[in-house]
Amino acid sequence: MIRVIDIQNLSKRYGDTVAVDGLSFTVRPGRVTGFLGPNGAGKSTTMRMALGLDHPTGGRVLIDGRFYRELSCPLRRVGAMLEARDVHPGRSAYGHLLWLARSNRIPAARVREVLELVGLEKAARRRVRGFSLGMTQRLGIAAALLGDPPVLLLDEPVNGLDPEGVRWIRNLMRGLAAEGRTVFVSSHLMGEMALTADHLVVIGRGRLLADTSTREFVEANSRSHVRIRTPEPERMRRALAAAGVRVRQAADGTLEAHGTEAARVGELAAAGGLTVHEIGTETASLEEAFMRLTGESAEHRAAAPDTGDGTDRRAARPRSGERRAGRR
Numbered sequence: 001m002i003r004v005i006d007i008q009n010l011s012k013r014y015g016d017t018v019a020v021d022g023l024s025f026t027v028r029p030g031r032v033t034g035f036l037g038p039n040g041a042g043k044s045t046t047m048r049m050a051l052g053l054d055h056p057t058g059g060r061v062l063i064d065g066r067f068y069r070e071l072s073c074p075l076r077r078v079g080a081m082l083e084a085r086d087v088h089p090g091r092s093a094y095g096h097l098l099w100l101a102r103s104n105r106i107p108a109a110r111v112r113e114v115l116e117l118v119g120l121e122k123a124a125r126r127r128v129r130g131f132s133l134g135m136t137q138r139l140g141i142a143a144a145l146l147g148d149p150p151v152l153l154l155d156e157p158v159n160g161l162d163p164e165g166v167r168w169i170r171n172l173m174r175g176l177a178a179e180g181r182t183v184f185v186s187s188h189l190m191g192e193m194a195l196t197a198d199h200l201v202v203i204g205r206g207r208l209l210a211d212t213s214t215r216e217f218v219e220a221n222s223r224s225h226v227r228i229r230t231p232e233p234e235r236m237r238r239a240l241a242a243a244g245v246r247v248r249q250a251a252d253g254t255l256e257a258h259g260t261e262a263a264r265v266g267e268l269a270a271a272g273g274l275t276v277h278e279i280g281t282e283t284a285s286l287e288e289a290f291m292r293l294t295g296e297s298a299e300h301r302a303a304a305p306d307t308g309d310g311t312d313r314r315a316a317r318p319r320s321g322e323r324r325a326g327r328r
Ligand SMILES: Nc1ncnc2c1ncn2[C@@H]1O[C@H](COP(=O)(O)OP(=O)(O)OP(=O)(O)O)[C@@H](O)[C@H]1O
Pocket: 014, 017, 018, 019, 037, 038, 039, 040, 041, 042, 043, 044, 045, 046, 188
C-alpha cells in the first residue's frame, strides 16, 4: 500500500541489551501516529532501522513495500528528523539545506520555500552554531520537508521547545497529515501526543504495549471516580455497595466510588443519614494512564531497590521526563 510504513517482527540487540523486541505495527497515511514510550523504550532505534541507519537483528521495516535503501531520491520519499543537532555548525541554514537539496536533485528554490515554512527566512544566512534549540528543531523540520515527501518520521520534535514552538509543530504535523501524508512522530509525553496524534503506538522495553486510536485510548483511560471523605467509611461503603456502586478504600482512608456521580453519592449519603466531609469528582490524567501502561518497563530501567515494605516504589523514582532533562 502506498505511503505505509510496515514494521514486521522487528528486533534489535546491542550486546546484552534488547532494544527492540519483536515489534509489529503499521503506520498509515492521512493521520498523525504518535510513537510513545519511556526513555530507552526503543523508539529511536526503531526509527533508525526504518531509515536503514541501523541493521535489525531480526524482522524488517518496509516503506511503500520497499526497504529505505532501495528508494531512489529518498529525501523525496521520506523526510526524517532524528537528531536535529546533527548539522555542521559552521554552515548557514541556507547552506545546509542547499547542500541537502543538491545531493537529492531538489531545485534550489525549494530551500527558500521550506525556510519560510518553518519561519527561519530571516536567519537563513546565519551560522547554525549560534542557533537556539528551537531554531535547530525548525531547521531539522525544514530538512525533513525539503523533498516534499509523502512520509515523515520525526523523533521527539517538540523536545526542548517553548509553548509557542510546541503549538507550531503540532499544527504543522496535523496539517501535513490532513494533506494525506504519513506522519510518524515519537515522544515520551502522553499529554502532548493526546493533543496531536490521531493514532498511538505505545512501546515499553522494545515491545508493543498498545496500538490504538487516540480517541479510544483517551476514553478508556480518562475515567473519573468520586472521592468521599467521611468519618464513617464502613457504613458509607455498605450504603454504596447496597446501591450497586463499586467502591474501594484508598490508603488515606477516603473512599473511591466508581461508575457513579457525585450527586448520586450525596443522595445515598443523605438517605442513609451519613456524615460526609467532602465529595468530589476526580479524573485520572492521561499521563497517569501512560505511566501505568509502561510502568513495568520503566521500573526495569530504573532498577529501583525493593523497599520491602510494600510501598509504591514508583513514587520515589524519577520520571522519564526528569531523567531526559538531566541527560540532554
Ligand atoms: N548504539 C547503541 N549501542 C548500545 N545500546 C544502544 C544503542 N542505541 C540504543 N541502545 C540501547 O537500546 C535501548 C533503546 O534505546 P532508544 O534510544 O532506541 O530508546 P528511546 O525509546 O528512543 O529512548 P529515548 O527517549 O531515551 O531516546 C536503550 O537501552 C539504549 O541504551
